[in-house]
Amino acid sequence: MTLLAINFDNLHQILSSLYEKMIPLCSDMIGVSKGIAGLGALFYVAYRVWKSLASAEPIDVFPLLRPFAIGLCIMFFPTLVLGTINSVMSPVVQGAHGILESQIENVDALQQQRDQLEYDARVREGKAWVVDDEVYEQKMSELGIRQLGTKLSMWWEHAMYQLKSWWRELVTDFFELIYNAAGLTIDTLRTFFLVVLAILGPLSFALSIYDGFQSTLTNWISRYIATYLWLPVSDIFSAVLSKIRALMLETDISLLQDPGYIPDGSNGVYIIFLIIGIIGYFSVPTVAEWIIQSGGGASGAMGGINKAGAFGAGVVGGVAGNAIGKMFSRKGGGKNKNSGGGDNSGSGSPDGFNYATGGSSSNGYGSQ
Secondary structure, eight states: OOSSOOOHHHHHHHHHHHHHHHGGGGHHHHHHHHHHHHHHHHHHHHHHHHHHHHTTOOOOHHHHTHHHHHHHHHHTIIIIIIHHHHHHHHHHHHHHHHHHHHHHHHHHHHHHHHHHHHHHHHHHHTOHHHHOHHHHHHHHHHSOGGGHHHHHHHHHHHHHHHHHHHHHHHHHHHHHHHHHHHHHHHHHHHHHHHHHHHHSHHHHHHHTTSTTOTHHHHHHHHHHHHHHTHHHHHHHHHHHHHHHHHHHHHHHHHHHTSTTEEOOOBOHHHHHHHHHHHHHHTTHHHHHHHHSOOTTHHHHHTHHHHHHHHHHHHHHHHHHHHHHHHHHHTTTTTOOTTTOOOOTTOOSBOEEEETTTTEEEEOSOOOO
16 A cells, blocks of 8 residues: 555656756857857956056966857857766766665565564464454354354454554655655756756856856856755665665564564654655755855755755654554553554564563664
8 A cells, every 4th residue: 555656766757857858958048158258258358468568567378268268168068068067977876876776675675574574473473364364354254153252353353453554554655755755856956956057057157257257157067066966965865764774674574583572563763764864855955065065055045945844844743653652552552462563564663572581572673
């Protein structure tokens, strides 16, 4: 069950193709920028030549080549400027995405192993019918009319397990949706900023020829690179969260391998990490500017979104935590060795009863 069947990978690919299709629009600004750059080059060269002649000094030709080099960049802006920067930064993006993919593959393998171990634990408990609908139907059909009380008890336990599993999965899917939406928001803003910088880039280059605006050139380059780095920084952040999930799954597996351990799962800690991920995504622009200083332009524009994201995550986290707490408080926090709270979705951590030791054992981790 999923809250909404949305393929976020396709949406990220759409944003990538959008950038490639919008890049040719910068050619519309090249004509205007060439005129501004030509006028700026005239003033730039004339002023320095006149100053050298008035001071009876030799003319230094090398600084006079600057406006012509910038004009050359403007004429071939999509290929010479954008193509060079994108080609240099592309391996960084691919490397960060490769790290993320390796972690996701590891998590998927651990998740399957954990799901099987949890099901085996239910079978050892003698209550496979709680988690398996086919076994449940078979058990109910084997009971006669005189065992109505047993059938009613089994029905109630099975229904409560299904209800709790449905609620946990609903809450988890909701937070996973918000988590993926936060990543998509960062990617959308990144694409928007890159498109604006690319289309108006020739104008920034042309203005940098004029005295007093020379920093425009370095500011444009640094901001474009910093914004371009949002994607690899976001992938590295996702890889860190995936690694945390993998470590939690490994802890779950080590507990479930104990023959005397009966799981009674909860996905509260996993939801906490999703909330952390939602807030953490909006720190990506700041981290990108730690790599290359861009004057705070992009991170400053993200200030309001950072506050809104943190506030929204706090609100939904409080609401979900309150709802989950009320639900599980009816049965002593959901820790009942008979009914069990674990589900085969594998989104919670084992938190149950160990018959070998006679006590409950729980770890402070959750898993996706």
